[in-house]
Amino acid sequence: MTTVLAIDQGTSGTKAMVVDGADQVLSVVELPVRPHYLSGGGVEQDPQELLDSVLDSGRQAVAAAGVPVECVTLANQGETVLAWDPATGRPLSQAIVWQDRRAAEICAKRGDSAELVGERTGLVLDPYFSAPKMRWIREQLTTEGVVTTSDAWLVRQLTGEFVTDASTASRSLLIDLDSVSWDPELLALFDLAEEDLPRIVTNDEVIGETTLFGEPAPVGGLVVDQQAALLAQRCLTPGEAKCTFGTGAFLLANMGQAPVRSSSGLAASVAWRVRGGTSYCFDGQVATAASAVRWLQGLGLIQGASDLDRVATADSDGVLCVPALAGLSAPWWAPDARASFSGMTLSTEAGHLVKAVLDGIAAQVAELVDCAARDIGKPLSRLRVDGGLTRSRVLMQAVADLLQVQVDVYPSAHATALGAAGFARAAADPGLPLDQAVVDWTPSTSFAPQLGADTAAAFRARWRVAVDTALTSDRKIQEDS
Structure with a gap:
């Protein structure tokens, strides 16, 4: 199979990896990028830093691998957007990150169209998705140039092409989920009808060529990051699900080739468009996972993510946390x-707070899994997981306990990049079936539930009350202000 340079451009870092035809990792280079968290719910990134991280990590990975690269691919953040000059490629705004909540008012003004948006797109009218942030840029920052997701800008820098892939486009609130095409009525709803939008390409398409990493190489297999991880974990059959624990935590469940809308509050989007067909997925998001851990670190409660299991107590001593540090998504x-934290007393220690945050992340994932099970029509038999926070045994055990199912940890720290490499191989070799573009795997670790079902249910009931209390308090504060 094809040797691929797979670049995973994420929220807090960019990873470049060269993978040979046997799926052996020949080199990995990871460079940090720094989101800027602003008051009022703003989260921004410097576009030039994103581009530099892509070019520098890619070039270093190719040099370290010492072999010719036959295809280059890019996995992207999904809903991060910016304005830029299509003639020069120069950024005209900061990149507004998927976590940014400043477009909430834009969604509120269009609340009467929420049902239309949900039916047409499979998504929820929420600032998490791309279109509200695109409109916010137009109203608050600039009317110049084009406004797109970050992948279209990065691919323009690499190849000169103006494209986005089907899975990324499906996260925009601007496409019809059935046809996977830009929808004129939705564009008008967000006052984006006059915008020049990128061509939507399939996930197995070669879209151009780049010379920025050495010898000329085709670029293809573009994909949004979470769908790349879904492929890497071989969630190829309807009902199979994974959760990636990164900056946020992202649950995706394969739902096959029928674009069914969720009835339980999840989003429905394109999993991938390959070989002339479209597969779909349900997905739900925990807005803060590793970013909540970094918040704990900033407070001095831990020294870093590797410190979680040492500091966290065996139980939270009644402390509950709703870690809605960037709002609540699905x-x-x-x-x-x-x-919010609740249940604290004078005996509450740092370890209780750390455990409560981890339990709060796990509880949100459990809610998402319940929603997916209702949409799929049957409970999950296991959950496949990847991402940096899977190194925390305390968190993974909490997930298994609250879900009451086995949790299987993906054996590589590079699921997104490996999935992107699979799509690149599918692009480079049109005769290669998708299920042969990624290798099979066995878990590095598995976690079985240790908490009794009744105890887990009781905890989740208390945690839901904490969520309801937090939401009620937030509404009252907003009404009084």
Whole structure:
């Protein structure tokens, strides 16, 4: 199979990896990028830093691998947007990150169209998705140039092409989920009808060529990051699901080739478009996972993510945390929600707070899994997981306990990049079936539930009350202000 340079451009870092035809990792280079968290719910990135991280990591990875690269691919953040000059490629705004909540008012003004948006797109009218942030840029920052997701800008820098892939486009609130094409009525709803939008390409398409990493190489297999991980974990059959624990936590469940809308508060989007067909997925998001851990670090409660299991106590001693540090996404869709701790006393210690945050992340994932099970029509038999926070045994055990299913940890720290490499191989070799473009795997670690079902249910009931209390308090504060 094809040797691929796979670049995973994420929220807090960019990873470049060269993978040979046997799926052996020949080199990995990871460079940090720094989101800027602003008051009022703003989260921004410097576009030039994103581009530099892509070019520098890619060039270093190719040099370290020492072999010719036959295809280059890019996995992207999904809903991060910016304005830029299509003639020069120069950024005209900061990149507005998927976590940014400043477009909440833009969604509120269009609340009467929420049902239309949900039916047409499979998504929820929420600032998490691209279109509200695109409109916010137009109203608050600039009317010049084009406004797109970050992948279209990065691919323009690499190849000169103006494209986005089907999975990324499906996260925009601007496409019809059935036809996977830009929808004129939705564009008009967000006052984006006059915008020049990128061509939507399939996930197995070669879209151009780049010379920025050495010898000329085709670029293809473009994909959004979470769908790349879904492929890497071989969730190829309807009902199979994975959760990636990165900056946020992202649950995706394969739902086959029928574009069914969720009835339980999840989003429905394109999983991938390959070989002339479209596969779909349900997905739900925990807005803050590793970013909540970095918040704990900033407070001095831990020294870093590697410190979680040492500091966390065996139980939280009654402390509950709703870690809504960037609002609540599915199934609540409360962008203005704020984080809360409850149940604290004078005996509460740092370890209790750390455990409560981890339990709060796990509880949100459990809610998402319940929603997915209702949409799929049967409970999950296991959950496949990847991402940096899977190194925390305390968190993974909490997930298994609250879900009451086995949790299988993906054996590589590079699921997104490996999935992107699979799509690149599918692009480079049109005769290669998708299920042969990625290798099979066995878990590095598995976690079985240790908590009794009744105890887990009781905890989740208390945690839901904490969520309801936090949401009620937030609404009252907003009404009084």
